[in-house]
Amino acid sequence: MIEKETTSTFNKSTGLPRKRFYRARAHSNPLSDSHFPVPLSPSQFDYSLHYPQLVPAASDDDNPKRIQFADIGCGFGGLLVALSTLFPDKLMIGMEIRDKVSEYVKERISALRTTNPGQYQNISVVRTNSMKYIPNYFEKGQLTKMFFLFPDPHFKEKNHRRRVISPHLLDEYAYTLAVGGIIYTITDVEELGEWMKGCLENHPMFEALMEEELENDLVVKLLTSATEEGQKVARNGGQTFQAVYRRIAPPL
């Protein structure tokens, strides 16, 4: 579909895809059946398609590079783009459920790769429902950072189980994160901020980062500034609520 109109869907001066051609429904129901391919297991995920320069197909590397950062509900991909140059040797993936939005991110990355040869090779995106398929993408303890920036709030009590941070889903995130790995959450919805913090606080396999650690973490600054949603909130002078926690070993 987009191939036909490449000239008009890309901005002539920046070479980047234009967002208005990728507008989509504001919210998706993560519970509904969707139809997109899902790797049967992490070993079936084709790295060479996503990171052709860094993980070539015909490599006999015994210890190939694996994804270490995941941006869950990555939206238009601003965080990935910012992290890419900050951590050029780490592979990162955005997970996004909305088809058009994930297509946009794909185009955005490929445009960045074209205009900046050798750069942005370490970021990619998949269209998937992260609430269902995280174990299909990552092995136990594979990730060192997970991001949940401005997730959909799902206000109604009966919809709380649709929230991307919940006590049960944290079990899966704890499984996916290496001990010492960090989970970053931020929102402009106070109630959701409290909910996310509460879930993390009550989970036996997460502990809060200390004030000093937060200050020294370069990534924390990006939470409010790097993503499209974060910029929107900042423009409107909105308040934000963050919770940053470390994966710890389960108590014996």
Add this chain to the structure above:
Amino acid sequence: MGDAQMEEGDNTREIEVAPALIAVDPAQRSVAVAVGSDLRVYDLIGDCPVSLVDDSAKPFHSDSIRAIRYDASGKLFVSAGDDKLVKIWSTDSWFCISSVCCEKRVSAVAVSNDGLFVCFADKFGVVWVVSLKGDAENQALADKKAAPMLAHYCSIITSLEFSPDGRFIVSADRDYKIRVTVVPKNPLDGAHEIQTFCLGHSEYVSCLDFIHSPDYPHGLLISGSGDSTVRLWDVTLGSLLDTCEIGSKFDRRFTFFLKAELSATDGIEEDPCHAVTDLCTCPNGTSVALAVQSLKGIMLLNCNLSAKTLSMAKVVLVEGETLIPTSLGTSLSEGLLWMVTGISKLQGFDHSSLARVRAVSFPEDDGRDAEPVLLRDDEIPGGQKLLERLQGSVSIGNDVFLAASEALKTSMRSLLIKKQYSDEKREFRKRTRNDRKLKH
């Protein structure tokens, strides 16, 4: 926004047919069959039918039973299903010691090896746990509250098993997933540590069992699936050890049975479906019995625990009847494998509470090729009296089997395979959603 849209778990209400289930006491002191809401037990020690006693506020089951099982000691029996009740029975008196109310319909149950915790899974993928501590002594009828223990995100859980060493609880779902979770000291606080996922099935996972022996006390996990395979797993690592394809082209001996059986029952050409609907490890400790969606009998696999392999061994056909088992059960001690076929709530069919029970004996394994023997009705323990109780009638007409096998196919398919809506249908469903209607 989007509330009524196809929430998984909510949409199976239309599937009313329920396959008959069988469970056998570990020492074969009794056998239980569930057909629809009806729970039937035969006492093999007293050689008499059992009358269940249930004084709870909601006595007995009022809708299809979806899961039954004995605990490892045989002292407890658990039944649960569409009426959102989990009933725990003492097998001494067949008295209901606890009736737990759930928010959702229940699809699977398990009892911890020490008999202290009952776990059950609901249609939204949440596994709940109730503690039985203290109950055994005072036998008080307690209306217990269950605590959530773990969850698969909104996917029907099809099977729950504790590992033989008690370290893990394993849960399988219709999204092809098997999750292995560490059993914590106090399961009521939740089981947060995931040991691993066993991933590789390409269709719903329908059944699980562990195979173990004194030499291999931790055992290996066996899973059966709608993808027509049975797989062998190491649950500590989540590694796939072997895959056995049912009806694989390489094994002509066995596909012959499947094909012949299928065309005989259907009379029409269709893709033979070799979905594995149930499995259970056999008394000899090396065989695994399978119920396969289009097989009139059972298939036996050999599991070699030291080599960690699975291979097809033989097919035991049920001659003279169209018996496609809906459920299998076995006792550890007695060398018998039990099977049942039956269905409830079949529309336009008045024998809906009937079921057929058969048993296969595994002779002592002195010679290697000891053949399993399908027992005649007069050879089965309990004989006519048992059949009368468990089947609902001594003789079952062939029409019951035919209807049951057809209904089994539909129910398996619709219960477990995800609904695939075409785009138009999806749009139509969206337009006709009730929440939208109210707003406009």
